Amino acid sequence: MRVLHICESVTGGIATYLNELIPHQISIYGIENVKLIVASEQLEELTVPLSIIDTFEQLNRRSVPAQWKMARTYLKGVNEFQPSVVHLHSTFAGFWFRLPLLFTQKKPYKIVYCSHGWAFDMQKPIWVKRLFAFIEKSLLGCTDNVVCISEHDKRSAVSFGIAKEKLKVVRNTVELAEDEILPISLDNDFINYLYVGRFDKQKGFDVLAEAVRLSNNSKFRVYCIGGAVVSNTDTAECFKDPRLIALGWKQKKEVLQYMKGCDGLIVPSRWEGFGLVALEALVCGCPVFHSGAGGLPEILPNSEFSTQLSAPLMSSLLELFEHTTKSSLVSLKQRLNQEFNLTYTMRDLTMLLDGIYKGLN
Structure with missing residues (x-):
């Protein structure tokens, strides 16, 4: 062959x-x-x-x-x-x-x-x-x-x-995350969310950025790995908000380190054939909050570890930013690390x- x-x-x-x-x-x-x-x-x-x-x-x-x-x-x-x-x-x-x-x-x-x-x-x-x-x-x-x-x-x-x-x-x-990959060190005074992917409309990045802008809570951060690929949208303006942090594209090991170190992954996609990044996050012990687009509900049945945000997505993201506590996410990560099993x-x-x-x- x-x-x-x-x-x-x-x-x-x-x-x-x-x-x-x-x-x-x-x-x-x-x-x-x-x-x-x-x-x-x-x-x-x-x-x-x-x-x-x-x-x-x-x-x-x-x-x-x-x-x-x-x-x-x-x-x-x-x-x-x-x-x-x-x-x-x-x-x-x-x-x-x-x-x-x-x-x-x-x-x-x-x-x-x-x-x-x-x-x-x-x-x-x-x-x-x-x-x-x-x-x-x-x-x-x-x-x-x-x-x-x-x-x-x-x-x-x-x-x-x-x-x-x-x-x-x-x-x-995905492959199982190697145990020797250690979590990135982040400021634990904040809830640290992660976004991984293109800064394009398909991936819902504009909705995420607007939800961050509208939130009155200052005690969270969204670390963004990726960059614009399909769209020509200038994302520089939204990154003036200190709660939204652009990291650029990262090598696989660094992405996994952020997944292990962050409190939750946000997947706000409008269209998603599968959503590989969400599965990677679960393997790394990072809870997922997703839009339910395309194949996401299929691989991420609604559970305490993978939450499908209800429509309208903007309101759900604001609810997430305003009312989720650091302690609840830390407890969730601990259980996810203990219980998640990749069988396929x-x-x-x-x-x-x-x-x-x-x-x-």
């Missing part, structure tokens, strides 16, 4: 996914039989061996020439590596790799595609959603299997007419994908 992973942007959850999946695949197939193509400026987000990575120079969704050049790198990688399976990650990689295949003869390799959250699942006008769905359906003819990252992801695909027989659910998961691991995910790959041959 020779597996070629093709990506456009890996920032955020996809980088986590690949960093944990690929070592398992290397152990099964051998390092010479696994390859990854990513943008050169995102290399630092990956912890897999550099010897298995090829890059394209420019990540630019607004430039068709840049995207076409990216697609040419994909095809060059296929010709050189000669994979038995090409595994496509995310909408743009899926589109630009498969589009030329609509006009070519039968390919000598199989294609597995994972959108990591459907574009038509976003909060967009219905005509935009239908356009995205039309494009996805048009590309199904040169796709052997479509991996859905949650049951929600599959239901959404079926509702927009994606052929059910091509859909395979392989839920995301990255090795399970790897074997499910291996079954899909082998089933295509």
